[in-house]
Amino acid sequence: MISIQHISKSYKEVQAITDISLEVQKGELFGLIGPDGAGKTTLMRILMTLLIQDEGTATMNGFDIIKDYKKIRNMVGYMPGRFSLYQDLTVEENLNFFATVFKTTVSENYDLIRDIYIQIEPFKKRLAGKLSGGMKQKLALSCALIHKPEILILDEPTTGVDAVSRKEFWEMLKNLQQKGITILVSTPYMDEAMLCNRVALMQKGKVLDIDTPRNLVDGYTRKLYAIRSNDMHRLILDLRSYEKTDSAYAFGQYLHVTGKDDEVEATEFENYLMRKNHEDLEVHDIAPTIEDVFMELLQDTIV
């Protein structure tokens, strides 16, 4: 449905994205996962025909993003990272505006947005600028859907949004996917990667890996330990100064720790930490998360 071949783009001396190629299948929920500066927004703007790439080609549903840009704009719904609706129009006015621009009406495609719009309908006379974060997000999604697009491109829809609203938003995306819409979504939250069919892990304009989240996690071959004690800060310092530790990072209530060459046994960590007088010590094997995978890939690229 989306085919990207060797796309590169630079802004003056800054290389924003370098030689990106990926395919998104029809009906797929595909995630671009990476921190700020990974190139997610640039790639999406190129696909949305708002920027022109320096090199490479891309098609959406068979249409070329440069030659057929008008067709693409009619076929794709876009939710930019920054809230881009008219703040001084009401909820209802924004929706009508976007419907009119695409030569349709709200009632014609109401089925598609009903589940989402119904939650903000009680506030339809309110100015968009006066909505809370979660409501703005729902309105922006409704506006992106109002012309019944085949593809939906969402640029960090959940950034700065609380954990509850994030979960609700992903439920909405799953529902839209059920309706046959192909979705390309970007996020800096690693846990959201698990909710996609496939993801591209991105950093500094490059794709580090593309696969299903399950395969990425299964592909992590290192021996990973979860370690905790009653003084987590001292624990992390002690582990980092231990010659057999390769990496030690906080993961919620545990540290995730790898040993040099993966040849360090749990008992070695345990004995070392007992000598350091750690109390309530707990050391056990743990399955990696997608965040462990991403961090392993990042190790080489970070200062």
Add this chain to the structure above:
Amino acid sequence: MEKVIEVRNLVKKFGSFVANDHLNFDVYQGEIFGFLGANGAGKTTAMKILCGLSSPTSGEAKVASFDIYKETEKVKRNIGYMSQKFSLYEDLTVAENIRFFSGVYGISPADRKEKQDKLLKDLGLESARDSLIGSLPLGWKQKLAFSVAIFHDPKIVFLDEPTGGVDPITRRKFWDLIYEASDRGITVFVTTHYMDEAEYCNRVSIMNAGRIEALDTPENLKKQYSAKNMDEVFLKIARNVD
């Protein structure tokens, strides 16, 4: 332990809307205090009051032992502030940013020189002294932004979603800085949407619809809500289900 923030029956109304509904809590010296809540729960309103930028409708609060009605200037001088959105000026150099913020906080030029040298040495950023902030890698910027926020040795530093959009390694390195500041006795008051980060706090408060619904150590909150992690605690409180 010394209380550095004391809040009693704090209320803030905007017209008929109650943004903060009788907040009561204390924060102690050197504590890492997580201030959580859904969007629109009233966190920003409360934080603005504690930073001396907004007056409450009623109630009392002291920050660094100064009254938040009458001594807002003293409050401001004794706190540091950093957020993902506002930290350093991108088009000034490292040294210029330090000079600017030193001026704002009334640090004398002689003191500044000495502290700046030490800071850049500690951070390993000596070679970047005359580089524009905009040209630095994100990890460096963050380290520097945090160091500048506590450059005047405040009693408390307020961090408003300091790690949004940051890669997972840089995010964790940022927490190393938070722990170091706390070890030095600086109180850290932090908001975040990453629930794993809630686990790193000494105590966590969770706001919902203007009220503090829960306040305890992550350990006790998990027990109280029979949750396996802070994400579950948060969902239970913010969704109002038991």
